Amino acid sequence: MRAWQVERRKRTRHLIELGGLVVKAGIVELTNDDRAIIYGALLWIAAKLQSHEGEHARDLWVAKGTQAFNAERHDKREGQRP
The missing domain is CATH 1.20.5 (Single alpha-helices involved in coiled-coils or other helix-helix interfaces)
Incomplete structure (x- = not known):
């Protein structure tokens, strides 16, 4: 397998695991799978982490x-x- 394929599979697995956390936390059900709400919440988290x-x-x-x-x-x- 080529190096780029290995890296692509690693990245894909990583993204799947992160998505799994969103599902596991109940976010998908609580937002009725509304991507704008989920993205907004993630942006809020990022802003909070960057704040004092x-x-x-x-x-x-x-x-x-x-x-x-x-x-x-x-x-x-x-x-x-x-």
Whole structure:
């Protein structure tokens, strides 16, 4: 496989994973798949991260995301037990 093909597949996988997070967070359903709302929200997040409150927002969001990932892992483990 050529180098550009490998890079393209990596990029495609990365984009799919990011889209999966949007779905996983419930954003698609909550917005009725309205791309303008989703894009506007993402722009708001970007602006917040660039503001003087960016560090605080980053800390809050990483904690919330980590907590959600950990809860999901815990739920999956609980569901796999006999």
